[in-house]
Amino acid sequence: MSEDTRDRKIEIRINHLLAERKMSLRELARLSGIEPSNLSNLANGKRERIYLEHIERIADALDIDDISEIIRLSEKN
Structure with a gap:
């Protein structure tokens, strides 16, 4: 690794x-089916592993076509 x-x-x-989107984390959790605590950990950089399924579900919930938005x-720093 360089x-x-x-x-x-x-x-x-x-x-x-x-x-x-003026949306709450709880609303995203409801739309995506991902536990609010898991979304919070992702949002705050506290996850060591990121599941692609979660990214797909977030994209679907937010109607996002380009993964680089997520x-x-x-x-x-």
Whole structure:
């Protein structure tokens, strides 16, 4: 692994998406069928593993066609 990849992290943009849509985490949980605690952990970067099924369900719930709206590779602070 190069040093460049260690200086980046995967960012799940749930909070941004919810703010844009004026939607609560609980509403997203209801629409996606994902536990609110799991969504909260994803939104706050507290998950070590990200399940693609969860990303698919979030995309379906928010009517998103481009995964880059949900996931972004960003620089670590």
